[in-house]
Amino acid sequence: MSEQNPYELLGVGENASFEEIQDAKKRLYEQHKNDSKVIETIEAAYDSIIMDRLRLRQEGKIKVPERIRFPERSLETPPNLTPVPQYNTPNWLQQLLDTPSQSEILWSSGVFLVLAAISVFSQNTEASLLPLLMALGFAANIYFLNRKEKRFGRALLLSFITLLLGIGIGTGLANLVLGQGTGIMLGSDQFAAVLTFCLFWLVSCFLR
Numbered sequence: 001m002s003e004q005n006p007y008e009l010l011g012v013g014e015n016a017s018f019e020e021i022q023d024a025k026k027r028l029y030e031q032h033k034n035d036s037k038v039i040e041t042i043e044a045a046y047d048s049i050i051m052d053r054l055r056l057r058q059e060g061k062i063k064v065p066e067r068i069r070f071p072e073r074s075l076e077t078p079p080n081l082t083p084v085p086q087y088n089t090p091n092w093l094q095q096l097l098d099t100p101s102q103s104e105i106l107w108s109s110g111v112f113l114v115l116a117a118i119s120v121f122s123q124n125t126e127a128s129l130l131p132l133l134m135a136l137g138f139a140a141n142i143y144f145l146n147r148k149e150k151r152f153g154r155a156l157l158l159s160f161i162t163l164l165l166g167i168g169i170g171t172g173l174a175n176l177v178l179g180q181g182t183g184i185m186l187g188s189d190q191f192a193a194v195l196t197f198c199l200f201w202l203v204s205c206f207l208r
Contacts, residue, residue, distance in 0.1 A: 006045035006052070021049060098148065100205045111140050112201040119193040120186065130189050137200050138163055144204035162203045166196025 007014050010024040025046050032038040100108075115137050122129045138159055145155035170192025177191070186194075 006048040009041060009045035010049065018053070021046070096207060098206055098208045104144070105205055108140075108144055108201055108204045112137060112197040112204075115140075116194045116197040119190050119197070122190070130193055134163070134193060134196065137197050141200040141204050145207065148208055158203060158207060159200075162199050163196060166199045167192050170195035 007016070010021060010028065012020050012024045016024075025042060028042045029039065032042070115133050119130060119133050122133075141159040141162065142152070142155045145158055146152050171188055173195065174186075174188035174191035
């Protein structure tokens with residue numbers, strides 16, 4: 001093996017391109033990675049070829065690419081990318097919005113879904129049941145909001161505003177939707193209650 005010239009050691013011809021020499025070297029490295037003596041022989045053959053190519057370059061016969069002469073510079077330079085503008089949300093909005101955990105969403109969804117379901121199927125029960133359900137939803141919303149930042153006054157205010165919005169918007173939509181004979185078997189109070197529970201869920205999950 002020692003009598004072979006460097007090209008034969010790497011298994012390439014003397015007219016091989018630099019890419020072919022590089023590939024041959026990598027291939028032999030993979031084949032003999034556990035044999036340090038063979039690796040040294042491969043490295044010596046590769047260096048000998050590079051020196052021979054540099055000599056030929058000095059004589060003006062070939063041109064050696066810089067990635068062969070300086071392999072440490074062969075790392076590709078990432079292209080200049082135009083930075084994507086980042087739009088920051090206002091501070092007041094960041095302080096108001098929240099990113100709930102899966103557990104918080106599940107608990108809030110379960111509570112308000114149950115209350116909404118009871119409201120829908122309570123049409124044949126006593127009329128006093130809806131106010132009780134609304135009160136329970138109001139209290140649950142206060143609890144979920146207060147649990148986040150321990151600010152009971154803020155939680156109470158947000159819950160009260162949500163309750164008023166739910167009743168007001170729900171009653172208006174109920175008169176608009178139910179009055180057109182859509183076939184929805186709900187009273188206006190039930191419709192308003194369901195919408196209020198939906199708003200309670202949104203507020204308790206996504207507001208602080």
